[in-house]
Amino acid sequence: MTTRVCDRLFYNERSVIWVWPTVYVLLGALLGACSEAERRPDPPAKPIIQTQTSDTDMSQPVNKTDQQWRESLTPMQYHVLREKGTERAFTGEYHDHKGHGVYRCAGCGLELFKSDEKFDSGTGWPSYWSPADDDRVVTKTDTTHGMTRTEVLCRRCGGHLGHIFNDGPAPTGLRYCINSASLDFKPGGTGDTE
Numbered sequence: 001m002t003t004r005v006c007d008r009l010f011y012n013e014r015s016v017i018w019v020w021p022t023v024y025v026l027l028g029a030l031l032g033a034c035s036e037a038e039r040r041p042d043p044p045a046k047p048i049i050q051t052q053t054s055d056t057d058m059s060q061p062v063n064k065t066d067q068q069w070r071e072s073l074t075p076m077q078y079h080v081l082r083e084k085g086t087e088r089a090f091t092g093e094y095h096d097h098k099g100h101g102v103y104r105c106a107g108c109g110l111e112l113f114k115s116d117e118k119f120d121s122g123t124g125w126p127s128y129w130s131p132a133d134d135d136r137v138v139t140k141t142d143t144t145h146g147m148t149r150t151e152v153l154c155r156r157c158g159g160h161l162g163h164i165f166n167d168g169p170a171p172t173g174l175r176y177c178i179n180s181a182s183l184d185f186k187p188g189g190t191g192d193t194e
């Protein structure tokens with residue numbers, strides 16, 4: 001009887017000696033794996049500045065890095081849209097353009113002006129008495145070049161388009177003086193502006 005108790009004790013002690021360390025080793029491996037997963041390096045960093053979210057959803061703003069703008073625009077488009085440049089009068093593609101359609105932003109495709117609201121201002125730049133819709137453009141006071149003017153920009157991508165003056169025709173009396181380089185004409189219907 002004593003022997004059997006001792007055997008059982010011995011067996012139990014052996015269990016303690018061999019089983020528990022095994023459990024500890026397994027637990028350690030498991031925990032190690034977990035912490036290894038936590039330490040796993042992040043996937044390659046994505047650009048912080050969001051690229052164009054959608055080419056078709058015009059309600060979404062467009063944010064691009066300077067490099068992305070340089071790659072997606074011609075040098076003249078980049079100069080006007082991103083550096084607030086002005087093309088020389090009578091040199092742009094649309095100053096004397098009379099096609100029927102819509103003029104979209106060359107930077108993001110947002111429909112900005114309609115041919116129905118274009119008029120010949122004689123200035124050498126495409127001129128409109130209204131944007132296609134009030135929410136297509138935003139304005140900003142511009143005090144560069146010793147003048148105080150009202151700058152007009154694309155609401156979607158923030159691209160510089162030109163300036164607004166108060167010498168336009170009825171019904172608004174406004175003249176949206178726009179650089180051809182900031183526009184991309186689309187003949188035909190007026191798309192989402194109708």
Ligand SMILES: [Zn+2]
Pocket residue numbers: 105106107108109110154155156157158159
């Ligand atoms: Zn735009």
